[in-house]
Amino acid sequence: MPAKHYLNDNYGIRSWLLTKDHKRIAILYLFSITVFFFIGGLFAALIRLHLLTPNGELFQADTYNRLFTMHGVNMIFFFLIPSVPAVIGNFLIPIMVGTKDLAFPKINLLSWYLYIGGATFSLIAMVSGGVDTGWTFYAPFSSGYSRSPVIAMAVGIIIVGFSSIFTGLNFIVTVHRMRAPGMTWGRLPLFVWANYAASLIMILGTPVIAITLILLALERGFHIGIFDPKLGGDPVLFQHMFWFYSHPAVYIMILPGMGVISEIVTCFSRKRAFGYSFIAFSSIAIAVFGFVVWAHHMFVAGISVYSALVFSLLSYAVAIPSAVKVFNWTATMYKGSVKMDTPMLYAMAFIGLFTIGGLTGLFLAALGLDIHIHDTYFVVAHFHYVIGQAGRTDYVHRLQSDVLPSVHSGLSGDAAALLGVSFRVPGAERAFKRGRFGAGRGIHSAAALFPVVVEVWRDRG
DSSP states (O other), X not given: OOSSOTTTSSOSHHHHHTOOOXXXXXXXXXXXXXXXXXXXXXXXXXXXXXXXXXXXXXXXXXXXXXXXXXXXXXXXXXXXXXXXXXXXIHHXXXXXXXXXXXXXXXXXXXXXXXXXXXXXXXXXHHHTTOOOSTTTTOTTIIIIIOOSOHHHHHHHHHHHHHHHHHHHHHHHHHHHHOOXXXXXXXXXXXXXXXXXXXXXXXXXXXXXXXXXXXXXXXXXXXXXXXXXGGGTOOHHHHHHHHHHHHHHHHHHXXXXXXXXXXXXXXXXXXXXXXXHHHHHHHHHHHHHHHTTOGGGGOTTTTOOHHHHHHHHHHHHHTHHHXXXXXXXXHHHXXXXXXXXXXXXXXXXXXXXXXXXXXXXXXXXXXXXXXXXXXXXXXXXXXXXXXXXXXXXXXXXXXXXXXXXXXXXXXXXXXXXXXXXXXXXXXXXXXXXXXXXXXXXXXXXXXXXXXXXXHHHHHOOX
8 A cells, every 4th residue: 555545645624524535435325324234233142132021021112112113124225225336336446446535525525415315304203113014115104104203214215215226326427437448347346347337226216115104204294195104195106116216226235245246256266258248248137137027016906917927927037137146156166276265265154145035035936835924033034144244244344344354354354254144044044933923023922913823933853
């Protein structure tokens, strides 16, 4: 590293708060997002403490609703969606394409300030008692019946959405217009391809969730009949609009992480990526398919059986480009000179966890089976394997290597990677089992609603 670099070029808080350096903005995002990672983790810990016993004796039902809502909102909108693009993407994309900075440095800084503004509204909602609607904000409960600060949280998510749009816009323009001479599309690093695909979703999908939440706030504030059937609205319309963004948002969370894994696997296998073009175009395919599978979240919402059948088939199709990545990562490692350093252990953990999560997603795409396991712990386990475990693996690895390099290196880093996986797998396996027996998610006391679950809960084998 040169004597003068992005960390010591200028000193003082002002130099950081007004910086237009993409690397410094990435560091600002790193610390901001990490705060919400720990807040969301605190809510998760309280949820698990409450559920240590089948009767759930730590919190009342309303408090429990607020806890799992705030856990979901914080982790999804304020941690998972911005974590890899805003931190690692901001830092590496200009370097990887051969330019000094992103196309719009001032907009890049503005996107961080928008994130902080949206996060402030979220914190206001939390200290005001928290939201009790679930992270999906389903109407008409959220638009007319909840007494929690729904509008404050909705405003925060809308503002953070604009931060996401500006980040995606910056990435796309940078990749199109600022590549170094000779950096053709066929030579772009796979991490850039993955973030490019995620940026397309940010720009095309995020305005939909903003419009949805604005309509929700209008109905809540002015009793306009949009989603509430008592006012002439349609609650299923809310689900269509919400999931049209929120399922593609899953790929905003996971695609950049897949890009990280592509780079780590090729680096530590000491081989060129097997099937480079297939890995690159599978990222674009995932982004495209992500916009046409939203209604698999609504198989029990009263939609047409024929449309549900189409969405079921499309949901199976989206597994194909994801499988292409897993197969090509494995083929890259095959007969490679694999170096089992800590990053490679994290990458292999990602591949294993993502494979389990992806395969269980096929169960949820099955129209008949989904009716049985919809809204159960099976869905929770599937999501946390794919996003909460595999996606978080990327971020924790990056956080350890950047902020705690001495802890991350050597035996301690290896132990962190291996222990992380060993603790995740048994807990999620029991969640799959509970979901298979019909244990509903978001239930504060499993014993009261599903007596059979008590026996499963006690079954440690």
